[in-house]
Amino acid sequence: xxVVLVASWALITAGAVLALTGALGLFRLPDFYTRTHAxxxxxxxxxxxxxxxxxxxxxxxAVGIRLLLIMLFLLFTSPTAAHALAQAALKDGLKPVLGRAxxx
Amino acid sequence: MWLALxxxxxxxxxxxxxxxxxGPTLYDRILAxxxxxxxxxxxxxxxxxxxxRPEFLDIALVYALINFIGxxxxxxxxxxxxxxxxxxxxxxxx
Amino acid sequence: MIASxxxxxxxxxxxxxxxxxxxxxxxxxxxxxxxxxFQMAVFMLYISLGKVRFGTAPILxxxxxxxxxxxxxxxxxxxxxxxIATTALGLALVVRIHEAYGTTDEDEALALDRKPDAx
Amino acid sequence: xxGNVILVDIAxxxxxxxxxxxxxxxxxxxSAAMLAGLFSLTCASLFVVQDAVDVAFTEAAVGAGMSTVxxxxxxxxxxxxxxxxxxxxxxxxxxxxxxxxxxxxxASLDLPPYADPANPVQQHPLTERYxxxxxxxxxxxxxxxxxxxxYRGFDTLGEVAVIFTAxxxxxxxxxxxxxxxxxxPGTAPAGGLQGEHRVxxxxxxxxxPFILLFALYVQFHGDFGPGGxxxxxxxxxxxxxxxxxxxxxxxxxxVVTPGILRMLLPLGLLLYAGVGVAxxxxxxxxxxxxxxxxxxxxxxxxxxxxxxxxxxxITVAAAMILLFYAFAGRGARS
Numbered sequence: 001x002x003v004v005l006v007a008s009w010a011l012i013t014a015g016a017v018l019a020l021t022g023a024l025g026l027f028r029l030p031d032f033y034t035r036t037h038a039x040x041x042x043x044x045x046x047x048x049x050x051x052x053x054x055x056x057x058x059x060x061x062a063v064g065i066r067l068l069l070i071m072l073f074l075l076f077t078s079p080t081a082a083h084a085l086a087q088a089a090l091k092d093g094l095k096p097v098l099g100r101a102x103x104x
Numbered sequence: 105m106w107l108a109l110x111x112x113x114x115x116x117x118x119x120x121x122x123x124x125x126x127g128p129t130l131y132d133r134i135l136a137x138x139x140x141x142x143x144x145x146x147x148x149x150x151x152x153x154x155x156x157r158p159e160f161l162d163i164a165l166v167y168a169l170i171n172f173i174g175x176x177x178x179x180x181x182x183x184x185x186x187x188x189x190x191x192x193x194x195x196x197x198x
Numbered sequence: 199m200i201a202s203x204x205x206x207x208x209x210x211x212x213x214x215x216x217x218x219x220x221x222x223x224x225x226x227x228x229x230x231x232x233x234x235x236f237q238m239a240v241f242m243l244y245i246s247l248g249k250v251r252f253g254t255a256p257i258l259x260x261x262x263x264x265x266x267x268x269x270x271x272x273x274x275x276x277x278x279x280x281x282i283a284t285t286a287l288g289l290a291l292v293v294r295i296h297e298a299y300g301t302t303d304e305d306e307a308l309a310l311d312r313k314p315d316a317x
Numbered sequence: 318x319x320g321n322v323i324l325v326d327i328a329x330x331x332x333x334x335x336x337x338x339x340x341x342x343x344x345x346x347x348s349a350a351m352l353a354g355l356f357s358l359t360c361a362s363l364f365v366v367q368d369a370v371d372v373a374f375t376e377a378a379v380g381a382g383m384s385t386v387x388x389x390x391x392x393x394x395x396x397x398x399x400x401x402x403x404x405x406x407x408x409x410x411x412x413x414x415x416x417x418x419x420x421x422x423x424a425s426l427d428l429p430p431y432a433d434p435a436n437p438v439q440q441h442p443l444t445e446r447y448x449x450x451x452x453x454x455x456x457x458x459x460x461x462x463x464x465x466x467x468y469r470g471f472d473t474l475g476e477v478a479v480i481f482t483a484x485x486x487x488x489x490x491x492x493x494x495x496x497x498x499x500x501x502p503g504t505a506p507a508g509g510l511q512g513e514h515r516v517x518x519x520x521x522x523x524x525x526p527f528i529l530l531f532a533l534y535v536q537f538h539g540d541f542g543p544g545g546x547x548x549x550x551x552x553x554x555x556x557x558x559x560x561x562x563x564x565x566x567x568x569x570x571x572v573v574t575p576g577i578l579r580m581l582l583p584l585g586l587l588l589y590a591g592v593g594v595a596x597x598x599x600x601x602x603x604x605x606x607x608x609x610x611x612x613x614x615x616x617x618x619x620x621x622x623x624x625x626x627x628x629x630x631i632t633v634a635a636a637m638i639l640l641f642y643a644f645a646g647r648g649a650r651s
Contacts (some may be wrong), residue, residue, distance in 0.1 A: 009105070016112040019143065023119035026139060032131050035123070039139045050146055054153060066161035070149065073168040073527070074142060080520040081138050081175040087514070088179050089131040107324065114328040117359075121332055124355060125339045130347055137351050141381065144358045148373070151325075151365050157254055160370045162535070162543055163361070163377055166552060169528050170382040173559045174354055176517065177386045178347070180562045181393040202430035204323070205367075208330040210425065214418040215337040222410035225399040227346050227391060231353050234384070235337050238360050241376075245369045250439055251432040255370040256460040257542060258452065265448055266368035267438055268460040272469060275461065276476040278375045279547045279633060282384050283483035286640045289391040290490040293647060296395040303400055 008056035015050030018042045031097035032089055040082035047074050106154040113147045134178050141171035205246040213239035224304045226292045230285060237281050244270040322366065329363045344399045346392050354385035370543040371461040374535075378548050382555030383637055386562075390644035456615045457540045457622065465545065466622040466629075470604040473625070474589055477632050481586045484636035488579075491643035514563075521563040528556035536630050540619075546626040550633025557638050566645045575642060578635045585632030592624045 025038025051071045058064040117140055124136035148164040216239055219232025248267035256268040292302055299307045336356040340349045357380025364373035429436040438444065447460055447468070457463045465473055532553035539545030561569035593604040601608025606621025 012109060016109055019116045019146070020112060020119075023116040023139070023143075026123045026136060027119045032129055032135070035132060035135060039135050043139055043142055047142055047146055051149065054149055054158075057153065058158065060159075063158045063161060066165055067149070070145060070161065070165050070168045073165070073524070074145065076520055076523065077168065077172040078138075078142055080516055081172060082135070084179055084514055084517045085131060085135055085138070085175065089129075092131075094129060094131060110325055111328065114325070114332070118328070118332055118335075121335055121339075121355065124348075124352065125335065127348070130345070133348055133351055137355050140355050141358060144362055147362050148365050151362070155254060155366075155368075157259075160255065160365070160543055162538075163365060163370060163374050166374065166377050166531065166535075166548075167358070167361075167381060169524065169531060170378060170552070170555050172521075172524065173382055173555055173562070174351075174385045176521065176559060176562050177389050178351065179514070179517075181389045202433070203425050203428060205326060205431045206425045206428055207422065208326070208333075210418060210421045211330075212333055212337055213421065214414045215334070215341060217417060218410055218414040219337075219341045221413060222341075222407045223399065223402055224406060225346070227388065227395065228340075228349060228399055231340055231349050231388070234353060235340060235356060238357065241372070242360065242363065245364055245367050245372060246431060247428075247438060248369070249367045249432045250434050250436075253368055253432075253434075255368045255543070256448065257370070258448070258458045258460060264434070265460070267444055268447055268464050269443070271369045271372050271461045272464045274369070274372050275375050275465065275545075275547060276473060278372065278379050279551065280476050280479050280483075282379045282387070282551075283480045283636060283640070285384065286387050286644075287483045287486050287490075289387055290487040290643065293391055293394050293644070294490055302395045306400075 004056050008053045010053070011049050011056065012053030015046045015048070015053060018046030018049060022046055032094060033086060033096045036082050036086050040079055044075055044078045047071070047078070106150065110147065110150050110154055113143055113150055117143045117147065134175060138171070138175050141167060141174070145171070205249075206243060209239050209242040209246060212242065215239075224306075226295065226302050226304055227289070229304075230288050230292070233288075234281070234285060237277075241274045241277065244274050325366055326363070329359055329366065332359050333363070344401070346397050346399055347389070350385060350388035350392060353388065354380060357381070357384060371459070371545070371548075374543045374548045375551070378551040378555060382558065383551060383641070386558055386641065387644060390641070394644070394647055454615070455618045455622075457619070459540055459542060459544075461543075462539050462545050462622065462626070466625045467604075467606060467618055470593075470606075470621075470625060473629070474593070474604070477586055477589055477629055480636050481582060481632055484582055484639055487640050487643050491647050518563050521559055525556055525560055528559065529553060532556060532634075536626065539626060540622065546629030547633055550630045550635075551637055553630070553634040554637030554641065558641050561641065561645060566642070570642065573638060575639065578639050578642075581631050581635040582639060583632075585628040585630070585635065587628075588631065589625050589628035592621055592628070596621070 019042065022038050022042030025042065026035050029035045029038055048071050051067050055064055055067045058067060120136045120140040120143060124133045124140065127133055145164045145167045148167065149161055152158040152160045213236055216232050216236030220229055220236060223229055223232065248270035250264060250266050253264045253266040254262055256265040295307060296302050299310050301307055333356060336352050336359065339352045343349050357376055361373040361376040361380060364376060447464055451460055451463045455463045455467055532549045535544035535552055536546060536549035557569060557573055596605050596608040597603055599608040606618045607614040608617065609620050610617030
């Protein structure tokens with residue numbers, strides 16, 4: 001039981017750290033496209049790890065299946081939204097910040 | 105332990121909100137609000153565990169499903185009207 | 199003991215911001231946004247009144263003894279859905295006003311009305 | 318324990334206040350509408366922390382699914398930039414707002430302490446009735462559903478009537494589409510997202526059945542967990558909204574036709590009121606579900622709640638979809 005608990009908290013911590021990193025990246029990175037990286041990649045990984053950690057602590061089937069479904073839906077919607085956004089921005093003529101300007 | 109986790113998720117939400125307020129383009133805002141929605145899902149899941157009644161994950165589930173609609177709506181409705189003009193996006197001040 | 203009302207004050211602060219948006223802005227869509235902030239603040243106040251320390255959601259379970267009061271939840275649950283329906287009515291009016299006056303700004307629409315050759 | 322909750326409450330409140338001030342400050346109405354969506358997400362989180370799971374559920378579905386979409390739809394039909402607000406408007410508004418605030422804080426001193434178990438609300442005999450006796454009288458674990466559909470069934474009937482009326486009023490204002498403006502797929506703005514958003518369309522197609530299935534689950538699981546007719550109706554409508562946004566108004570109207578919706582809109586309300594009339598004819602009071610099954614009143618309560626919640630769900634779903642169609646249809650015409 002304790003092994004499961006330790007594993008669960010390790011996963012949760014990893015997820016929380018990833019989520020925080022993603023948010024920091026969103027805050028710090030220079031332009032929209034780089035921020036998309038920070039938001040979407042760490043977001044889906046962070047959320048999945050955190051939910052996996054919670055899953056290990058789930059007491060009943062009802063809780064577990066809901067956590068799995070949430071994870072599944074987030075894994076589908078989050079990257080899709082980021083992809084569609086980046087594509088729409090590119091179509092709209094939003095220019096990526098390149099070269100020296102990116103290294104503020 | 106749960107409190108620390110809840111506060112970590114809340115910090116993430118606050119950072120996303122900061123980006124949503126700062127912009128500068130509307131796409132940044134949409135991205136930040138999308139991230140905010142995902143983090144709300146996590147927060148509600150964590151709050152359920154924190155209160156000792158994780159069976160209320162239905163709310164997190166509905167967010168996971170519906171948060172997507174907001175983003176799609178912005179993308180869809182941005183394809184006409186003043187929103188899609190690039191200078192409007194660039195010059196968007198707050 | 200003074201701090202025991204902190205949750206009410208949070209709701210009231212939001213209520214004030216909502217009220218300010220509602221009154222200061224001439225744009226009618228912004229007014230409706232302010233109205234929804236105001237509305238949410240009122241909902242928060244109601245929900246705060248039902249909360250009990252160490253209580254939990256009023257969905258009964260044999261292992262739990264303390265529950266928050268369900269009545270505010272019932273009132274606010276229906277109020278939220280009614281709120282979106284009435285907000286939609288307001289937005290429909292804004293769309294019609296925009297079609298008639300070409301503006302969503304209250305002051306501009308009123309100025310058009312005051313002209314002798316008003317539409 | 319209580320210290321934890323204070324910290325979380327204050328953090329959520331800080332986010333709410335920042336979002337509200339952001340709404341007040343920004344002149345881009347698109348940003349303001351999206352911030353309002355964020356605001357309602359955070360409100361729902363706060364409701365979860367304050368044990369109001371049913372309310373949070375409703376707010377989740379309404380705030381994320383419908384409200385933002387309706388605001389964005391309106392903005393697409395009108396202007397998305399706001400004029401600069403002149404000080405002649407700002408200063409008096411600020412004065413009135415601050416004055417109201419002072420009065421409210423003064424009034425709050427008379428409110429009972431937050432979350433105290435000794436509060437008058439918690440000591441009232443009605444609380445005992447709802448939380449204890451309802452199990453023998455109604456036998457539904459979710460007390461919110463029991464109060465909503467049974468103890469305060471008459472009140473809820475009124476709320477459903479308001480939603481019905483608002484739906485009818487919007488239809489009268491924004492009306493039906495003229496001529497051939499029904500939006501053949503592919504013609505912006507009523508058309509769907511074509512070509513470039515292939516990934517989005519596939520994922521939306523994948524998500525659709527889950528949203529609709531989840532709406533049905535919420536409808537029928539409302540007795541045992543958070544949920545019920547109001548939430549289910551909004552979630553169902555949100556599913557249709559997603560379909561409309563991605564595949565176009567023309568396709569959506571072929572699947573869920575406005576004609577059917579216009580019949581369903583009053584049907585739900587009539588079903589609700591009809592249950593009341595049936596209980597009257599069976600010798601009970603209006604909406605007294607015990608009359609539905611005199612030998613076993615709890616069974617009668619279950620049947621009554623099921624029917625009434627179905628009525629609520631039907632009217633809310635039809636009203637929300639019709640509202641959205643009305644806004645999207647305007648876009649197709651202009």
